Amino acid sequence: MAVTPSKLLPQIFQTPANKKLLAATLEQLTSEPEFKRVEGFIGQRSGEGIDASALYIQEPNKQRSDYQLEPSVVFLKDDTQTARDILTYPELLNTIGNQGGPTQRPDQLFKAQRYSWDPFIDLDKFSNFSQYYWLPDGPDSVNVAAATIPLSNNFDVGNELLGYTFTGVSGENPDITLVRGGSYTFDINQTNQFWLQSEPGTSVYDKKIINVAAEMFLEQ
Numbered sequence: 001m002a003v004t005p006s007k008l009l010p011q012i013f014q015t016p017a018n019k020k021l022l023a024a025t026l027e028q029l030t031s032e033p034e035f036k037r038v039e040g041f042i043g044q045r046s047g048e049g050i051d052a053s054a055l056y057i058q059e060p061n062k063q064r065s066d067y068q069l070e071p072s073v074v075f076l077k078d079d080t081q082t083a084r085d086i087l088t089y090p091e092l093l094n095t096i097g098n099q100g101g102p103t104q105r106p107d108q109l110f111k112a113q114r115y116s117w118d119p120f121i122d123l124d125k126f127s128n129f130s131q132y133y134w135l136p137d138g139p140d141s142v143n144v145a146a147a148t149i150p151l152s153n154n155f156d157v158g159n160e161l162l163g164y165t166f167t168g169v170s171g172e173n174p175d176i177t178l179v180r181g182g183s184y185t186f187d188i189n190q191t192n193q194f195w196l197q198s199e200p201g202t203s204v205y206d207k208k209i210i211n212v213a214a215e216m217f218l219e220q
Helices: 016-024 026-030 062-067 089-098 123-127 207-214
Strands: 071-076 083-088 152-159 164-166 183-188 217-219
Parallel strands (some): 152 183
Antiparallel strands (some): 152 164
16 A cells, blocks of 8 residues: 655645645655556457447547557668667647648548659759859868968067068068957057058058057057
């Protein structure tokens, strides 16, 4: 005989709230199951070797009664004829219904001799190909570099005859790449102002670049 879990609690904890909680949880696992002995057949009621007058288990609906064990979809193991799973006819209809499909008329649902196939392509380009420009050799390749830009660096700036030089960067007046939010120091040996800009010349300044440069620590 199963023991009520709430009776095992100390008297102080045997409150109505705890009894209600245990009755909905632990008692469902510890209570004695109530089985009912049933005898009868299940499955097909017509066919070779089947006695239709035999006693069959009463099903809850006509669909279960007519197609209880009828296999509709059989899944085979790879490269074999061995079944690994079977989906019965009622299970198939329930699955279609759960996916939003119509199941009121199964005779119409399965009468089609064709099915839709998605080839995983852009159907608009396939059907309206004349509206697109097609490149015989495909688009040009895009070079992707794995080089990283340092978040901080110290540059010694030299003033040569044809322009500025930066340590670690080849050439005069070179293009340098900085990261927004990084910390960079420019050691400049000159008395006049030093500007960082994206446009060439000495009078046309890119205000955005100047604002970024103004935030940097310029050491003269």
